Structures are given as structure tokens and as C-alpha cells.
Amino acid sequence: MDILNGLVTFLNFVFVPGLAYGAQLALGALGVTLVYAILRFSNFAHGDTMAFGTMATILVTWAMQSAGISFGVLPTALLALPFGIAATALFVLATDRVVYRFYRHQKAAPTIMVIVSLGVMFVMNGLTRFIIGVGEQNFSDGGRFLITAGEFKTATGLAEGLAVKTTQALTVVVAVIVVALLFWFLQKTRTGKSMRAFSDNEDLALLSGINPDRVVAVTWVLAAALATIAGVLYGLDKSFKPFTYFQLLLPIFAAAIVGGLGSPIGAIAGGFVIAFSEVTVTYAWKKVVTYLVPDSMAPDTLLQLMSTDYKFAVSFSILILVLLFMPTGLFKGKSV
Amino acid sequence: MAEPFLIGEAMTGGYGAADILHDCTIAVEKGQIAVIVGPNGAGKSTAMKAVFGMLSLRGGKVRLAGEDITALSPQARVARGMAFVPQNQNIFTTMTVEENLEMGAFLRRDDIRTTMAQVFDLFPILRDKRAQVAGELSGGQRQQVAVGRALMTQPQVLMLDEPTAGVSPIVMDELFDRIIEVARSGISILMVEQNARQALNIADKGYVLVQGANRFTDTGAALLADPEVRRSFLGG
Numbered sequence: 001m002d003i004l005n006g007l008v009t010f011l012n013f014v015f016v017p018g019l020a021y022g023a024q025l026a027l028g029a030l031g032v033t034l035v036y037a038i039l040r041f042s043n044f045a046h047g048d049t050m051a052f053g054t055m056a057t058i059l060v061t062w063a064m065q066s067a068g069i070s071f072g073v074l075p076t077a078l079l080a081l082p083f084g085i086a087a088t089a090l091f092v093l094a095t096d097r098v099v100y101r102f103y104r105h106q107k108a109a110p111t112i113m114v115i116v117s118l119g120v121m122f123v124m125n126g127l128t129r130f131i132i133g134v135g136e137q138n139f140s141d142g143g144r145f146l147i148t149a150g151e152f153k154t155a156t157g158l159a160e161g162l163a164v165k166t167t168q169a170l171t172v173v174v175a176v177i178v179v180a181l182l183f184w185f186l187q188k189t190r191t192g193k194s195m196r197a198f199s200d201n202e203d204l205a206l207l208s209g210i211n212p213d214r215v216v217a218v219t220w221v222l223a224a225a226l227a228t229i230a231g232v233l234y235g236l237d238k239s240f241k242p243f244t245y246f247q248l249l250l251p252i253f254a255a256a257i258v259g260g261l262g263s264p265i266g267a268i269a270g271g272f273v274i275a276f277s278e279v280t281v282t283y284a285w286k287k288v289v290t291y292l293v294p295d296s297m298a299p300d301t302l303l304q305l306m307s308t309d310y311k312f313a314v315s316f317s318i319l320i321l322v323l324l325f326m327p328t329g330l331f332k333g334k335s336v
Numbered sequence: 337m338a339e340p341f342l343i344g345e346a347m348t349g350g351y352g353a354a355d356i357l358h359d360c361t362i363a364v365e366k367g368q369i370a371v372i373v374g375p376n377g378a379g380k381s382t383a384m385k386a387v388f389g390m391l392s393l394r395g396g397k398v399r400l401a402g403e404d405i406t407a408l409s410p411q412a413r414v415a416r417g418m419a420f421v422p423q424n425q426n427i428f429t430t431m432t433v434e435e436n437l438e439m440g441a442f443l444r445r446d447d448i449r450t451t452m453a454q455v456f457d458l459f460p461i462l463r464d465k466r467a468q469v470a471g472e473l474s475g476g477q478r479q480q481v482a483v484g485r486a487l488m489t490q491p492q493v494l495m496l497d498e499p500t501a502g503v504s505p506i507v508m509d510e511l512f513d514r515i516i517e518v519a520r521s522g523i524s525i526l527m528v529e530q531n532a533r534q535a536l537n538i539a540d541k542g543y544v545l546v547q548g549a550n551r552f553t554d555t556g557a558a559l560l561a562d563p564e565v566r567r568s569f570l571g572g
Contacts, residue, residue, distance in 0.1 A: 190442075193431070197439045200428040207422070208485070209414050209443035 006291030008160040012149070013287075018272075018279040020168040020237055023175035026271025027230035028248065029255035030182065030264055031223040033333070037199040037262040038219040039100070041113030046227055047249035048124035051242050052091060053228025054235045055132045057084030058139045065141070073143035073166065075236055084232065089224040095120055096220050104216070121246075128242050137240040140167060160291075167236040178229055179268060182222070186264065191218055199262065247312065251278065254315035258322050260333025269330055274315050282308045339402055341366040341524050342418075342493050344387040348395035355394065356382045357548040362526065364493065364541065369515065369525045371539035371556065373532040373569065379548035380528040381423065381497055387526065388420045388495055389413050400493070415443060419491035423498045423528075426482035429471030433462050436470050436481050440488030448488065455484040458514055476507035480514075487518070494518060496527035500534075512538050533570050536560050544569055 028050060035043040043049075060080035064070075071079050103116055145151075146169045149161025186192040191214075198205040198215045206212065231245060238244075255274045259266025285303035293299075306313065322329060340363035350356035356379045364370035372380045385391055387398055389410045398406045400416060410420070428436050437455060441448040456463035459480040465473065470481050479499055486494055499515070500508040508531065516538055519525050529535030536542045539556030544565060552565055559565050 190438075193435055193438060194442060196431060197428050197435075197442075200430045201425055204422070204426060204428065204485075205439070206411055207414060207420055208439045209411055209489070210439070 022272035022275030029267035031226035050231030051245035053088035054231035260329025266331030374545035419486035440485035
């Protein structure tokens with residue numbers, strides 16, 4: 001019984017939150033990796049693209065809520081999501097037209113593009129704060145829990161409860177659907193294949209008659225969609241605050257690099273590696289361990305390796321280790 | 337004599353300020369094989385790229401079927417029926433053989449299956465390896481993928497930049513046989529070759545370039561028989 005209780009505690013506080021967080025990071029990292037593969041630079045504005053997309057979705061959600069539109073047990077934000085994606089895609093395409101295209105035609109070095117994206121990041125960052133404010137926004141509605149801790153305890157008779165939030169389940173389900181669609185698109189469709197060809201060998205893609213402007217535009221739309229979906233899921237699961245999204249850039253880049261920049265599978269794997277490392281390192285294991293070891297050995301400290309305030313140190317350390325010892329990442333991406 | 341099907345006439349130009357090509361003329365007739373040979377640094381590949389529009393000419397014209405295409409981009413020339421196989425990085429290494437061929441036919445909206453079957457008939461090994469990632473193939477097989485990709489546009493002219501670079505002599509003979517076969521199907525072939533003797537053997541027309549200018553131009557057989565060409569460029 002104690003072992004079961006320990007397991008449930010682990011699932012409740014480590015596995016389920018880690019899974020949801022990992023799915024959010026994976027979606028974010030997929031956007032970063034796609035832009036890197038096709039446009040050949042690290043897009044520092046991705047975190048703020050997530051913030052912008054989430055903001056757009058929140059605004060539409062509020063409009064829907066005040067109009068009395070709801071989605072039953074599911075959050076209204078899901079209905080607003082397509083509008084948020086469309087707004088973000090338009091914004092990102094406009095940014096490309098006004099900013100990135102100029103440097104692309106100059107054949108600017110990737111380092112220059114990175115700094116350009118940094119500038120775009122500050123503009124998007126400011127714009128988002130200007131429109132929705134710097135404070136925290138909660139826009140989640142619908143059913144709160146799929147299973148509450150209380151229901152779980154009554155159903156199983158265990159002392160520990162396992163709570164699964166609707167948003168956590170939703171995150172995982174949406175992430176699976178989005179990833180499946182993305183891979184289908186890249187592997188099976190003409191446009192998807194042309195994107196892979198462009199990523200693989202740009203000159204030969206041009207010789208084959210692949211239109212680079214179209215490939216770039218489709219990439220931006222995909223990146224905007226992935227960023228918005230990731231941002232909205234993260235916001236539903238936790239809450240929306242522009243600064244938090246800016247900070248998400250680090251774990252997202254860590255995830256993309258750990259997996260191998262330019263590799264979609266790597267981005268997904270990297271997302272979960274980073275998420276679970278962060279959660280396991282910052283979790284206080286006392287409760288789980290107390291269930292698993294005999295009473296005499298019960299720990300009297302929290303058994304927390306690192307305070308949650310330092311969670312970014314985890315992604316940062318992993319990032320440095322990977323760059324030092326495995327620069328191409330787990331799935332043989334391009335070295336940075 | 338009627339104008340050749342494809343001609344780069346009196347081409348002068350280079351990548352930067354300095355010219356590499358000086359008044360250089362390269363041409364190929366319908367269904368024939370023209371070969372550009374010459375010492376290292378003679379501008380062979382540059383001449384080929386100039387014909388394909390990959391560098392801007394300061395002088396001279398390129399005409400395809402009598403039409404001036406000097407101002408067209410390489411992509412536009414692909415649409416006009418020209419296909420180019422670069423010397424390096426001429427396949428999509430992370431994609432399967434079949435996907436490489438599909439990408440070659442990217443501009444086409446019609447059914448590409450017959451063309452793909454023709455490519456597989458020409459290079460049977462590719463049919464067996466169609467689902468394999470092209471980057472895992474041997475050097476000779478990669479060249480077959482590269483040529484196959486170019487053929488997927490159903491070009492009228494196929495341009496090959498050193499198709500036999502880095503492959504074994506046996507594979508080279510095999511590739512040359514295939515190239516003759518392609519020419520017999522009515523496609524004009526213009527190629528740059530490091531293996532001058534073998535290339536001139538199969539050439540209808542040969543161009544010996546030196547320092548970006550035409551030194552000798554004749555039929556392949558005549559060039560092979562010319563004692564001066566033999567002594568200077570074919571090693572006796």
C-alpha cells in the first residue's frame with residue numbers, strides 16, 4: 001500500500017505536471033527547430049511569439065465569453081485558438097516582409113539574423129505588454145479537473161490522491177494531435193516535402209524549381225501556429241504573464257538543442273528531457289521517499305535538490321553539457 | 337549550318353570583378369553529347385554555370401532553341417527545359433530516393449509515374465533502393481540519383497558537372513553508358529569532365545578550354561586524334 005501511495009504521489013507531483021510541461025516545451029521547441037531548419041537561424045523572438053499568440057487568443061476568448069459562447073467542459077480558449085493562430089501568423093508574416101526578408105536577400109550571416117530576431121523579440125515583447133498589460137491573466141474556464149484528488153482517493157481507497165487537471169489532459173491530447181499532423185504534413189504532402197528538401201539542400205531545391213518564398217511563408221505560418229498553441233496550452237495550464245513567456249525561451253531553446261537543432265523528433269524528445277529534469281530536480285522528494293523506505297530511514301529534510309526559483313539553472317546546465325559534449329544533440333541535428 | 341539547340345556564345349564574365357571566361361563559346365545539338373575538358377582552373381565548371389545562368393555575363397548571349405535566355409534565372413531555365421546536376425551536393429541526402437525524384441519533378445503538375453518508371457528503367461538499382469535514404473547510398477548510386485532527379489523534369493538539355501568525380505572506373509563506364517542512353521532518347525547533354533579521354537570517346541562535340549577561352553573545338557574523335565591535344569591535355 002505504501003508503495004502504491006508513493007507511486008501515486010510521484011505521478012501526481014512529478015509525472016503528470018512533467019508530461020504536460022514537456023508537451024508544451026516540445027511544441028515550442030518544434031517551432032524553434034523548424035525556423036532553424038528552413039531559415040537557418042535561432043529565432044529568439046519565439047518566446048514572445050508565443051506570448052503574442054496567447055494574448056491574441058485571450059482577447060478573442062474574452063470576447064467570446066462576454067458574448068456568452070462557451071465550449072462546455074473544455075476551455076473557451078480552444079474555440080478562440082484558430083483566431084489567435086491567424087492573427088499571429090499574419091503578424092509574423094508581416095514581420096518577415098518588413099524585417100527578415102531584407103536580411104535574407106542580403107544573405108546575412110546566421111549571427112546577424114539572431115540579433116535581428118532579438119530586436120523583433122523586444123518589439124513583440126513591448127507590443128504584447130502594451131496591449132494586454134504586464135500582469136497575470138487567467139483565462140481558463142470549463143471543467144477544472146478530469147479527476148480530483150478527492151475522487152481518486154474515494155475510488156481507490158488510497159491515502160494519496162492523483163489529480164489530473166483538464167488543462168493537463170488537454171495539453172497532452174492537443175500536443176499529440178498537432179505533432180501527428182505536423183509529421184504527416186512534412187512527410188507526406190508536396191509542400192511538406194519541399195520544406196524538407198529546402199532544409200536539406202537549398203541550392204538543389206532552387207534548381208528543382210521549389211519556390212523559396214513559399215517555403216519561407218509556410219514555415220512562418222507553422223511556427224506561428226506552433227507557438228500560439230504552445231503558449232495557449234501553457235497559459236491554460238498555469239497562467240499567462242508576458243515575462244514568464246519571455247523566460248520560457250531558455251527551456252525551449254535547451255529542448256531544441258538537446259534534441260538536435262533542425263530535427264523535429266529531437267525537439268519533442270528534448271522538450272520532455274528538459275521538462276522532466278526541471279521537475280525532478282526541483283521537486284521535494286520527502287513524501288515519496290517516506291512511503292518507499294522503512295519508517296526508521298524516513299528523511300527529515302525536504303530532499304529537494306534545488307529550489308524552484310532556480311529551475312532555469314537546470315535547463316541552462318543541460319544546455320551547456322550538451323553543447324560541450326554532444327553539439328549535434330540526441331538526434332543528430334545541425335551543430336550550433 | 338543551323339544554329340545549335342543550346343548555345344552560350346562569346347561568353348565573358350566571372351563571379352566577382354575579375355573575368356574567368358573570355359569570349360568562350362559552348363554549344364550542343366539536339367540529342368548529342370558535348371563535353372567540356374581542360375586543365376584545372378580552365379573555367380570548365382564556370383562555363384557550364386554561365387550557360388545555366390548561375391553567374392552574370394558581362395558579354396555574350398545564351399540561346400535555347402533560337403531564343404535568347406541570357407536574362408533568365410536558373411529556375412526559369414529549369415522551367416524552359418534545362419536541367420543541371422551540380423558536381424557536389426547534388427542530392428537531398430536526408431530524403432529517400434523516391435522523394436529525391438519527386439522533388440526533381442516539383443514543377444510538374446501532371447502524373448510523374450511514367451517518368452519515374454523510365455528513370456528506374458535507366459538505373460534499375462534505384463528501383464530496389466527507392467525507399468532508402470539517399471545519403472546512405474554509395475558514390476555511384478548517389479550520382480544516379482542526381483541524374484535521375486534532373487531527368488524528372490523531362491528536360492530537353494541535361495547539364496552534368498563532372499558526373500564521374502569520385503566514382504570507381506567501373507562505375508564511371510557504367511555512368512557513361514547511361515549518359516549515351518539518355519542522349520539517344522533525344523536529350524542534349526552538355527557535360528564537364530575530368531576524365532578527358534573517356535569523355536571525348538563518347539562526345540559528339542568536344543571543347544578544350546584553357547584559361548577561360550576556347551583552345552580547341554572539334555568532334556570528340558577528331559580531338560582524340562589531334563596530336564597536340566593528346567600531348568597537352570590527354571597525357572600523350
